[in-house]
Each structure stands twice: as C-alpha cells, then as structure tokens.
Amino acid sequence: MKAVLLAGGLGTRMREETEFRPKPMVEIGGKPVLWHLMKIFASQGVGEFVICAGYKGEQIKQYFLDYQALNADFTITLGDRSSLQLHGDHQEAEWSVTVADTGQTTLTAGRVERIEPHVHGERFIVTYRDGLADIDIAALLRFHESHGKKATITIVRPWSRFGLVDVDDDGLVSRFREKPQMDDWVSAGFFVFEPEIFEYLKDSDDMMLEHEPLARLAAEGQLGAYRHEGFWQPMDTYRESQLLGEMWATGSAPWKVWA
Numbered sequence: 001m002k003a004v005l006l007a008g009g010l011g012t013r014m015r016e017e018t019e020f021r022p023k024p025m026v027e028i029g030g031k032p033v034l035w036h037l038m039k040i041f042a043s044q045g046v047g048e049f050v051i052c053a054g055y056k057g058e059q060i061k062q063y064f065l066d067y068q069a070l071n072a073d074f075t076i077t078l079g080d081r082s083s084l085q086l087h088g089d090h091q092e093a094e095w096s097v098t099v100a101d102t103g104q105t106t107l108t109a110g111r112v113e114r115i116e117p118h119v120h121g122e123r124f125i126v127t128y129r130d131g132l133a134d135i136d137i138a139a140l141l142r143f144h145e146s147h148g149k150k151a152t153i154t155i156v157r158p159w160s161r162f163g164l165v166d167v168d169d170d171g172l173v174s175r176f177r178e179k180p181q182m183d184d185w186v187s188a189g190f191f192v193f194e195p196e197i198f199e200y201l202k203d204s205d206d207m208m209l210e211h212e213p214l215a216r217l218a219a220e221g222q223l224g225a226y227r228h229e230g231f232w233q234p235m236d237t238y239r240e241s242q243l244l245g246e247m248w249a250t251g252s253a254p255w256k257v258w259a
Helices: 012-018 033-042 057-065 108-114 137-147 195-200 212-219 238-249
Strands: 002-007 048-053 073-077 080-087 096-101 124-128 151-156 164-167 173-177 186-193 223-227
Touching: 002 033, 002 108, 012 238, 033 048, 048 057, 048 108, 057 096, 137 151, 137 186, 137 223, 151 212, 195 212, 212 223
Parallel strands: 002 048, 002 124, 048 096, 151 223
Antiparallel strands: 073 080, 124 186, 151 186, 164 173
8 A cells, every 4th residue: 555645735834944945855853744754654564655746846856866875874986876885774775655746836636636657546545745643544444444435534633723711601701721622623634545536536736635526525425534533733834843843852752653
C-alpha cells in the first residue's frame, strides 16, 4: 500500500517560511515536516510514498535525490562524482519515494487524479503535507475494511483556539473555559481510498478534495468516518510550526511513534 502526500500548495499562511521553500520542507527539529509525516507511516509498515509536488517542488526532488549522501558518511573525489562511496546506512534505506509534479496551481482533488498511474489500481492512503498525529494506521485500515465503502475520512475533535466564556440568562459570567476541546468533528486528512475514487476525480484540477468529490461520495453513502481520539496538530501557521518545534525539542512530541 502507498501513502500519497499532498505537498504542492503555496502555504500562504506561512509566508515567513514558504517564501523561500515549499511548506513540506519547513523543518521541525532539523527535519522537514514531510519527513516526520513519512516516519509516522513507515513505522507502521507503509514505506511506499507518492509525493504530489507543485510549488517549489524542485526542492523536494533534490532533497530525496541527495537523501542518502545527506544522511550517511561518504568519500568522494571532487572531480569525479561517480567515485562517491557511502559508508553506513540509515533507517529510511527501504523507503520507496515517487515525487510527481502535479502542477503549480492544481487543487487537491486534481493532484490526486494526476497520480493515478503511480498507485496501480490499488487501495491507497492520502493525507496532507503537514498534519501530524499519533494515528494508528492499522486501526484506520481495519475500520475502512469493516464498512466496505469506497472511502474513509479521518475525523478529530480539535481544541478551541480561544478560551470560552459561559454566560447565564441574566448576563452574568458563570465560568471561563481555557481552550476546551470542541464537540464538533473536523477532517484530519488520512483518507483511505479504493481505486474507484478516480471515478469521482475526472477533470478535477480546480476542485478541492473535500468539496465536490467527497461530498458526492457522502451523498451516495460511500464515505466512512474514522474517529481519531488521540493527538493531531496541523501546521497551518508560523506559530503552529514554532509550537511543534518546541514539542520536539522538549521530547514531548506525541506524533513520534517510531523508535
């Protein structure tokens, strides 16, 4: 099974970082957030990846082309690149990574449509480039298989960005609630798709995955919802990237499910 990572958007809400590099290459603890996401999958047996690149995608391509040399000792005669000798290995040696150029302005549904040749008619997982979670991939797949539908979406209950104030009928404050967990559920990505999903993605360059395609699947009763009760944190803003960096630096990163 392959994990498809949507990594082509502009990341405009993180302009401090994304003016110079694509959002998936923004680092947490010295490693791109894309690497962290791939480690979540690989530690649970999913080591084949298709990366949907777009904005500044050449940096993603270069990162993986140079990955072995960047993560191992080597010896090279500077006038002869073919003389490169690598010493030792790294934990990611068995990863299979396809980087596919899915366009500069293509929206998420179109990016998935464009990588159809790379998933070879098999079930696959799709997620965003920056949502980190301690998700149980095996449990997600068991749930997907249990309902027998064409697609599964992972949902979470996020924490409020703001503290809440409860007010009684007389206009008096009864209590403060400091950034509570919300009652409503939102999409966390981590979709599981059967090959039939491509029937819903025809000519979809200008479609968001969670708009027309998933709305149609839901209307047809073909979309299950897997409830993830654990940790989930997107990296939509520079502040959130700093938060994730602090969690990693202090050894309190719940998404680090690998040894």
